[in-house]
Amino acid sequence: MERGTGLAAERGPRARTKRLMLETATRLMQAGVTPSVSEVAEAAEVSRATAYRYFPSQAALVQAVVDEGLGPILTWQSTSANAERRVADLFDTAMPRIEAFEATFKAALKLSLDQWARRQAGTLGGEPAFTRGHRVDLLQQAIAPLKGHLRPRDFKRLAQALSLIFGVEVLIVLKDIWGLDSRKTRSVAQWAAGALVRAAVAESIGEGGGDGSSVVVK
Amino acid sequence: MERGTGLAAERGPRARTKRLMLETATRLMQAGVTPSVSEVAEAAEVSRATAYRYFPSQAALVQAVVDEGLGPILTWQSTSANAERRVADLFDTAMPRIEAFEATFKAALKLSLDQWARRQAGTLGGEPAFTRGHRVDLLQQAIAPLKGHLRPRDFKRLAQALSLIFGVEVLIVLKDIWGLDSRKTRSVAQWAAGALVRAAVAESIGEGGGDGSSVVVK
DNA sequence: AAATTTTTGAGACGCGCGTATCATATTGAT
């Protein structure tokens, strides 16, 4: 009754303030900034002390907004039985959402890098533990139709390769470094994803014989 | 005569102290930690004030060590004329180096995310400007043999796709999220890179004009 | 060797984050 991360149902003044803060934080982050707890407090017109009661650190705040942004992605499921089509579906669902929450996901990545550094240094005080592993399940689910056609190790390798072109990292590389716009960014990611899926399938077919012609998987 | 970023030739006490700090910082970072300027100062046994004279911020420090770690990668060149082979060569050169400087590159990524956030917020004080764009040239150089065989847009798209599986991001996803070891991490990246190169080549052979998505490999 | 320039070190300062304390306001039940 206390660990209700979601801002959904709960009642009472506690839940009300928490929801207010979460909405304020989400709004600020979608505007591109990565607010500190104090900044959210000011924007939500609550005192700093109160703000810190609900979100003890910027990390907790970002984590909560990430869960918010992740919502529609985590419940994704495709009706198609074609792996390549399913992966494309997943990308179509996830990438706009990731872009809409770009600042949030970048902040989460930044904080996870912080955690990694602190872990290396041994200065890992608390135990927040960022998640960042959702893509593992999602991608495996997306290519599930191939589970029978690929050797387990190849299945896993494909999921791993796809996860390289799935998260915010794509935005960092293609938008920030290459300077692409949203449309081209998605296009490149989609092409790469499709190419990897087709390559995995082609290899598995080629295993038994030739070089793998006639590749269209149903 | 003042903008000598390199720690190489210069003489005098100034260059000496700077070199000492850079070596100390590199050593600390290869040990996994991401030291603050103050920490490097202490480890190098110079005063905080002196340390800040040479590296006004942790960002400047990390940038310098990144340049250090990037060295052997930037001068890479392959003798092979085969694009796939060249890409594999590049990965073989770069990935161990990136792993050796893992903490450094992760710190650089973190700082570039910081910069991005500050730019969004308009609070972009100084003008350090992290680079992070080397992979663009390197990968285009690696697949240069395909420049004649691919349409320019496909050539660029391949380079962009490859850049998704080239940097520290690979370590973050495969080592930290998936929990792979170094060997498997490289193996997955190599497979994905090869698959993308082959896919690009196959498409160019298979078609003279389609526009990308959902192309059937022949 | 003496004088001048350059480099260094020690300390103090402001700033923002995260924490703790205590009084006040609000809520909910009797």
Place this chain on the structure above:
DNA sequence: ATCAATATGATACGCGCGTCTCAAAAATTT
């Protein structure tokens, strides 16, 4: 309406980063 429980706000504290000032030390010049 009264009283207990709970939520809130104002304030102060410690901490680390980055900046600044000024005197001492080292290097360079004359």
